[in-house]
Amino acid sequence: MAERRFPSPFEVEGPAGSEGWEELYTYSLPFSEDRRSYEESVFWFQDGIHWPDPLTPWDATWYEYAIASLSQYNTRHYLIPPALGIDYRVLYGYAYLTPVPVTDPAEIEARVPQFMERAGFYFMNWNDLYDRWVTKIKDLIAEMEAITFEPLPEKEEMEVITEGRGMGSGLKIQEDYRRLLNLALKLWQYHFEFLNLGYAAYLDFFGFCKEAFPNIPDLAIAKMVAGVEVDLFRPDEELKKLAEKAVELGVEDAFDAPSAGDVFARLEGTPWMDAWNEAKYPWFNFSTGGGFYHQDKIWIDHPEIPLGYIKNYIAKIKAGEDIHRPLEQLRAERDRVVAEYEALLATDEDREAFRQKLGLARTVFPYVENHNFYVEHWSHSVVFRKMRELGNVFVKEGFLESTDDVFYIKRDEINEALWDMYSAWAVGTSPRGTEYWPREIARRKRILDACKQWNAPPALGEPPEVVTEPFTIMLWGITSDSINMWLGAGDGDGGGDLNGFAASPGVAEGPARVILSPDQIGDLQPGEILVAPITAPSWAPVFGKISAAVTDIGGMMSHAAIVCREYGLPAVTGTAFATTTIEDGTRIRVDGSTGTVTILD
Amino acid sequence: MREFVLWFDQYRESDKPRVGGKCASLGELIAAELPVPPGFAVTVEAYDTLRDDTELRSNVRKALAEVDLDDPDSLEHTSRYVRDLIEASPMNPEVERAVKASYRELCVACGVEDVPVAVRSSATAEDLPDASFAGQQDTFLWVRGEDAVARAVQRCWSSLFTARAISYRHETGHDHEIISMAVAVQKMVHPKAAGVAFTLNPTDGDRSQIAIDSSWGFGEAVVSGEVTPDNFLVDKVLFEITRRTISPKAIEYVLDGSDSVEKAPVPDDRRLAPSLTDHEIVAVAKMAKRAERHYGRPQDIEWALDRDLPEGDNVVLLQSRPETVWSRKAPRPVARPGQGLLDGIVSTLLSPVHTRDRLATTEGSDM
Numbered sequence: 001m002a003e004r005r006f007p008s009p010f011e012v013e014g015p016a017g018s019e020g021w022e023e024l025y026t027y028s029l030p031f032s033e034d035r036r037s038y039e040e041s042v043f044w045f046q047d048g049i050h051w052p053d054p055l056t057p058w059d060a061t062w063y064e065y066a067i068a069s070l071s072q073y074n075t076r077h078y079l080i081p082p083a084l085g086i087d088y089r090v091l092y093g094y095a096y097l098t099p100v101p102v103t104d105p106a107e108i109e110a111r112v113p114q115f116m117e118r119a120g121f122y123f124m125n126w127n128d129l130y131d132r133w134v135t136k137i138k139d140l141i142a143e144m145e146a147i148t149f150e151p152l153p154e155k156e157e158m159e160v161i162t163e164g165r166g167m168g169s170g171l172k173i174q175e176d177y178r179r180l181l182n183l184a185l186k187l188w189q190y191h192f193e194f195l196n197l198g199y200a201a202y203l204d205f206f207g208f209c210k211e212a213f214p215n216i217p218d219l220a221i222a223k224m225v226a227g228v229e230v231d232l233f234r235p236d237e238e239l240k241k242l243a244e245k246a247v248e249l250g251v252e253d254a255f256d257a258p259s260a261g262d263v264f265a266r267l268e269g270t271p272w273m274d275a276w277n278e279a280k281y282p283w284f285n286f287s288t289g290g291g292f293y294h295q296d297k298i299w300i301d302h303p304e305i306p307l308g309y310i311k312n313y314i315a316k317i318k319a320g321e322d323i324h325r326p327l328e329q330l331r332a333e334r335d336r337v338v339a340e341y342e343a344l345l346a347t348d349e350d351r352e353a354f355r356q357k358l359g360l361a362r363t364v365f366p367y368v369e370n371h372n373f374y375v376e377h378w379s380h381s382v383v384f385r386k387m388r389e390l391g392n393v394f395v396k397e398g399f400l401e402s403t404d405d406v407f408y409i410k411r412d413e414i415n416e417a418l419w420d421m422y423s424a425w426a427v428g429t430s431p432r433g434t435e436y437w438p439r440e441i442a443r444r445k446r447i448l449d450a451c452k453q454w455n456a457p458p459a460l461g462e463p464p465e466v467v468t469e470p471f472t473i474m475l476w477g478i479t480s481d482s483i484n485m486w487l488g489a490g491d492g493d494g495g496g497d498l499n500g501f502a503a504s505p506g507v508a509e510g511p512a513r514v515i516l517s518p519d520q521i522g523d524l525q526p527g528e529i530l531v532a533p534i535t536a537p538s539w540a541p542v543f544g545k546i547s548a549a550v551t552d553i554g555g556m557m558s559h560a561a562i563v564c565r566e567y568g569l570p571a572v573t574g575t576a577f578a579t580t581t582i583e584d585g586t587r588i589r590v591d592g593s594t595g596t597v598t599i600l601d
Numbered sequence: 602m603r604e605f606v607l608w609f610d611q612y613r614e615s616d617k618p619r620v621g622g623k624c625a626s627l628g629e630l631i632a633a634e635l636p637v638p639p640g641f642a643v644t645v646e647a648y649d650t651l652r653d654d655t656e657l658r659s660n661v662r663k664a665l666a667e668v669d670l671d672d673p674d675s676l677e678h679t680s681r682y683v684r685d686l687i688e689a690s691p692m693n694p695e696v697e698r699a700v701k702a703s704y705r706e707l708c709v710a711c712g713v714e715d716v717p718v719a720v721r722s723s724a725t726a727e728d729l730p731d732a733s734f735a736g737q738q739d740t741f742l743w744v745r746g747e748d749a750v751a752r753a754v755q756r757c758w759s760s761l762f763t764a765r766a767i768s769y770r771h772e773t774g775h776d777h778e779i780i781s782m783a784v785a786v787q788k789m790v791h792p793k794a795a796g797v798a799f800t801l802n803p804t805d806g807d808r809s810q811i812a813i814d815s816s817w818g819f820g821e822a823v824v825s826g827e828v829t830p831d832n833f834l835v836d837k838v839l840f841e842i843t844r845r846t847i848s849p850k851a852i853e854y855v856l857d858g859s860d861s862v863e864k865a866p867v868p869d870d871r872r873l874a875p876s877l878t879d880h881e882i883v884a885v886a887k888m889a890k891r892a893e894r895h896y897g898r899p900q901d902i903e904w905a906l907d908r909d910l911p912e913g914d915n916v917v918l919l920q921s922r923p924e925t926v927w928s929r930k931a932p933r934p935v936a937r938p939g940q941g942l943l944d945g946i947v948s949t950l951l952s953p954v955h956t957r958d959r960l961a962t963t964e965g966s967d968m
Contacts, residue, residue: 204949212935213809340838344808346932353936593841
């Protein structure tokens with residue numbers, strides 16, 4: 001039998017027309033001959049949860065900031081004993097990650113007391129530190145909001161002279177951009193301040209339950225720690241409130257207007273409009289995707305999206321349905337589940353340990369669940385808005401044909417483009433950028449279009465013995481099972497079943513609808529089963545319509561799994577092949593309790 | 602006023618001496634709202650009416666006084682003689698009336714004409730331990746019709762005088778004249794499917810699970826091991842079906858035309874069909890959990906889906922007894938003694954958690 005391993009990143013064939021793709025990224029991001037022997041000797045998995053599509057040059061900023069920030073906390077802050085960071089690369093535009101273990105047992109040993117001291121401090125002071133975190137994030141967002149990008153003026157304002165400032169708009173725009181980037185990196189430092197530790201605590205409780213009850217469903221454990229009121233669900237709650245308000249005020253008909261602008265025109269000056277304006281900031285800074293791609297629409301910038309959901313909720317209210325999540329019931333159910341498993345434990349010591357571990361998991365969980373809204377949704381929305389402001393400046397200068405072309409420039413190149421623009425403005429001649437950038441961006445678009453056609457392999461390199469990095473296990477769901485599944489993919493056993501994580505209980509049968517982009521979710525018909533690479537939290541409002549969800553990627557703690565559980569939607573995540581195996585309209589059966597998907601037709 | 606019949610669902614603890622252990626436990630299960638097939642006890646007072654027949658009494662006394670307890674033939678002969686006497690003597694008319702009327706009531710309650718019942722002895726005191734009866738002689742299955750039921754009751758009574766019972770009582774110094782017994786008359790289930798359930802996972806002792814083995818027809822097929830049953834694992838707290846294994850079920854025990862139970866091959870269309878729907882699986886699991894709660898320890902249960910009951914509400918409990926394998930083992934603690942919260946986290950980080958099967962143990966081991 002052939003040795004079971006994945007293709008080398010250096011041997012895998014890329015799509016035609018993708019030549020030159022390496023130039024779209026920071027020089028250290030693509031696989032390269034310079035680090036070939038290392039890169040070929042480790043295991044890489046494609047991060048389909050966050051970056052399922054090829055990365056545009058500026059969007060890769062989030063990728064690099066996120067993974068490096070995650071890593072530093074393992075490696076340099078908390079010193080997670082068996083794990084360093086997660087190394088990251090790009091191949092034909094796609095993100096590939098590898099967890100970096102600590103291999104020397106003596107070093108692992110040496111890290112233990114330091115981890116205990118550092119992580120211990122955070123666990124002991126968690127609530128205080130978290131409260132401070134919320135303030136820090138909000139302050140950071142306010143700083144970002146304060147940045148504006150405007151076209152360079154024909155002449156400097158008189159105040160520049162009379163106040164004796166001694167500097168000009170060209171300096172300011174460059175400083176502002178660099179500050180935006182620094183704030184973006186700081187944002188991601190904040191993002192991981194607690195997350196790694198939160199996952200470690202969760203993993204500990206999880207491991208305890210699995211040892212006490214080898215057959216306990218993963219979702220039972222998730223149920224015991226899950227929060228009932230979570231900021232991530234707040235945007236949907238606000239939609240529901242606005243739907244109720246519309247019915248209360250008798251203005252439902254306004255939602256039949258053909259466009260968002262028309263709807264607003266009809267509701268101008270009404271108390272409903274006030275309620276909308278209250279709710280939208282910050283809660284509609286909500287991406288239809290994961291928040292990492294500039295092309296993911298954000299509710300506040302595309303109000304037709306939330307308005308559409310509100311219209312659906314209005315219809316439900318008028319049909320007599322209860323649209324609210326039964327919070328009391330959810331709490332009571334969670335308490336019952338905890339009490340019963342606790343009672344099934346063998347000894348008093350076990351019960352004590354269970355309570356302690358659960359207690360810590362509950363302490364960390366609000367952060368684990370909430371941070372996603374503050375960072376990937378709210379903060380990212382602000383940054384994308386600011387980048388578009390900058391894009392508009394470049395459009396006015398003739399550097400770009402359209403605003404979003406700004407995302408085809410690498411983050412450091414923007415500094416050069418700004419320099420070119422400023423310098424020409426300072427000198428009073430033409431910048432080179434008006435010729436250079438349109439041509440270069442057109443080339444980059446062609447390259448990325450080619451990359452979009454590529455079937456990115458789920459994994460590369462040497463499969464690992466064990467995985468110890470907590471994120472890799474809990475969030476990405478990379479376990480021996482998933483690795484085995486990928487290894488077996490080439491075997492083509494062609495059975496009618498897909499296997500994945502039993503992410504959210506229940507069984508449903510129905511026609512599949514394969515969704516490859518957030519723009520398609522409007523196509524979903526009632527009773528259909530959503531099949532997607534991954535789902536986004538902001539899709540929650542359609543979960544009342546569909547009967548189940550199936551994803552290619554995602555572990556028990558992925559946001560898709562969390563949201564499906566909250567909304568009571570049967571779900572199987574991490575199947576690896578759902579979107580490439582199931583066709584639109586095929587009848588499938590989803591068993592979210594056992595983690596199986598059966599193709600019925 | 603002597604009470605010759607007591608319904609299981611009217612049972613009170615104070616009735617125990619009158620109805621015996623078997624009826625008492627069935628009464629308790631019904632009181633705990635477990636779905637036990639209905640029935641009634643023929644009380645010790647009914648048995649005691651035998652003693653009103655002075656001629657019978659005197660003949661029995663004489664035969665027992667003359668038996669040579671060291672001679673198995675004599676014992677056997679005397680036993681046969683006494684049993685025949687009892688079975689031949691007419692039942693007290695009031696007792697007969699009570700038994701037959703109760704049986705008719707049971708038929709109505711079950712909605713089945715001449716409902717098949719099991720007629721079994723229900724021992725009442727320490728002087729009549731179950732061990733003193735040979736099982737075949739005091740249990741009559743699939744009895745139909747009020748006459749047959751009355752006869753079966755008499756035959757249960759006579760089983761107090763098996764050779765073993767006579768000899769046992771002599772050794773333990775119990776007086777044949779004052780011993781007594783009750784009889785349980787209980788509806789027999791005609792099962793669509795049946796099997797066993799454990800309120801833990803018998804493979805690894807996991808107490809958070811309920812394991813169900815199920816197959817078509819009477820539970821004999823599963824209990825005897827003649828069939829490879831469908832197996833389901835259900836989480837006890839969430840009632841999620843965590844594992845399903847459907848097996849090829851080759852044979853089943855069914856009723857033939859003449860009211861006897863016999864083995865038959867399972868038709869092709871049912872061999873690989875699940876013997877339980879998801880709803881039924883959860884219903885069996887829920888019932889098993891209730892039984893465990895009632896007894897306060899893990900149970901080994903026999904259950905059936907009764908064809909005579911409506912779909913969706915047809916799970917019945919036939920037997921529940923303590924699980925003996927895992928319950929006998931010392932509880933295996935998970936928490937490490939003296940380990941603090943942080944130590945636990947370190948330990949979790951250091952051991953490859955959450956990986957299910959290690960890569961090295963899977964196929965392709967020539968890596």
